[in-house]
Amino acid sequence: NSPEAAEAVRIITELKDAGFVAVLAGGCVRDALLGRKPKDFDVATDATPESVREVFGKRSTLAFGESFGVIGVLPPRSASTDDSSTKLMPTEVATFRADGNYSDGRRPDSVTYGDAEADAMRRDFTINGMFYDLFESKVVDYVGGMEDLEKGHLRTIGKATQRFEEDKLRMLRAVRFATTLGFSIEYKTFAAIQNHASDISVVSGERIGAEMRRVMTSSASDFGLETLVDTGLSLHIWPQLRSMNWTEYSRAVQATKHRSFEVAMALALFHLPGDSIQCLRFIFNDWKLSVAERRAIEAALTHAETITQCDGLRWSRLQPILIEEDAKIIVATARALAPKSRGVARAARALSGDPDELNPQPLVTGADLIANGMRPGPGFKSILRSIRDDQLDGKLTSREEALKRALQDKP
Ligand code: ATP
Ligand code: MG
CATH class of the missing domain: 1.10.8 (Helicase, Ruva Protein; domain 3)
Known part of the structure; x- marks a missing residue:
């Protein structure tokens, strides 16, 4: 019942009226069944990309990943302009397909169009492999996704070893989904990640960074990082993690409701031995962080401890920290480190008060x-x-x- 969902319904209805099969696919089906808000609504259809462009008109579509059979369908003009508060993104409409061979460990060499079942089989995990047929009001499940969803199990579709050899990023996606959904990684899937962990190095820094942002902004980021270590992936992504002070780090993560990537990173780095600014420099390069992200994490590493101890501090020592661009991140980090600190309470009060009084x-x-x-x-x-x-x-x-x-x- 969101505008995004309504837009997907519109697209599916038009495709069906034109004589094609069209269903909701993948992540949105999973999230809806879990009672979570889907990030986006993807549509899968037996219409070829050319047919999709014909149904909606060339000017209302974008050739997103035409080689993969994915077309972006733009919302109708009126819908996108009459309410400026909800700017709709294009909806991804993907033709049912089967992926060919993977020779580079990242993407298929070719794709062939197929039916819904073949399209389910090429997806990564059973919980991500389901469709929802709006007109029949039923879940279409060729892969046993429903059962795994109910049990809270993350399992590859098909043989885990082969699926991770095809696409190495799936190993990190497994850790991400286990973390954000609170699922346990099924035994064979877990063992296959352990066996192939070192292959994660062929995945680009951007992709690793994108997945790590999802892990770190989860309320279970501590579980996520431990899983990264247990699978052996951390060795190639964040080697210092092995020396984490898990008890103290978990305590800090659980003490805060502030779910930003920057705070989570600062908390993790605080509980690692060694030079955390140096460690951040490597991560910034490896994961292709933005300059703003790095600046905020570094500010938290530099100032958060001062905030936790600032109760007796002169105001002129505290104030310059609180007028920093990243003051909110600094104070949130300090609060997680020392939830009961009177210094943190003092800083938070000043930060939420009158800006003219603060500065x-x-x-x-x-x-x-x-x-x-x-x-x-x-x-x-x-x-x-x-x-x-x-x-x-x-x-x-x-x-x-x-x-x-x-x-x-x-x-
Ligand atoms: P979210 O949008 O919350 O990140 P999602 O499951 O929708 O989760 P996407 O990356 O948006 O993930 O991908 C949409 C769907 O495409 C997935 O649910 C899955 O079925 C399939 N998929 C995505 N990436 C892969 C991959 N690397 N290998 C196989 N299938 C994939
Ligand atoms: Mg998605």
Whole structure:
């Protein structure tokens, strides 16, 4: 009953009216059955990509991955413009297909169009291999996905060894789904990951980073990282994890409801031995993190402990941290590290209060000092800083006082 779902219904109805078979497929069926909100609604059909483009018109479709038989269908004009708050993404419509050989361990050399059953068989895990037929109101399950969904089991479709040899990314997807859904990885699937773990190195950093973001933003990120170690994948993704202080790290993860990638990464890095900034530098490169992500994680690593101990700290020591761009991340990390700290409570209060109170106009500026006959030079900056600190700490309250102090301290 979301706009995305309604859009998928519209597309399926039009395809059916044109004489084709069309069903919901994969992740959205899984999530709906679990009572979770699907991230997106994918449609699978027996219409070829050309037919899909004919049904919706060339101008309403995008050749997403035409070599894989995937077409993006754009929402109708009116639907996308009359409500600016819900900007709909194109819906992926994929032709039923069977994948050919995989020679590079990442993608099939070729695909051939087939029927729904063949399309189910090429998917990765049984819980991801189901379709939903809207008109019959029934789940179409060729792979035993329903049973595994009920039991909470993650299992490859077909022989695990072969499926991971075909596409190495599936190993990390297994850990991701087990983490985010709280499922257990079935024995043979788990053993196959252990046997092929070192092959994960052929997967691109971007793909690894994307999966790790999903693992780290899960409420069970601690379980996810332990699974990464138990499967042996961590050795090729994040080798330091083996030395994790699991008890303390879990405690921190469970202590926070703040589910950002940056906070989760900072918490993990806090509980690893060694130089965490150095470790972050490797991860930034390997997983292709954004500069903003790295900056926020580094800010949390640098300042979170100060926040946990800031109860007795002068305000002028604390305030510069709280006006940092990443202050929210810093304070959330500090709260997870020390949930009962009075310093954290103080910082959080200041952060959610009046911004002018948090960062008041300076009593004097550099220009004021110059206008009063001071020359910029050594010492100038530190005078300004010390005046600012005294202002923040309430020791200077007027412009006149501040100017007087500056001229006294004049180098
Ligand atoms: P989410 O959207 O929450 O990440 P999802 O299951 O929808 O989960 P997608 O990556 O969107 O995952 O893929 C959609 C579907 O395509 C999956 O449910 C699965 O059936 C299939 N699929 C995706 N990636 C692979 C893969 N590497 N190997 C085999 N099948 C895959
Ligand atoms: Mg999806």
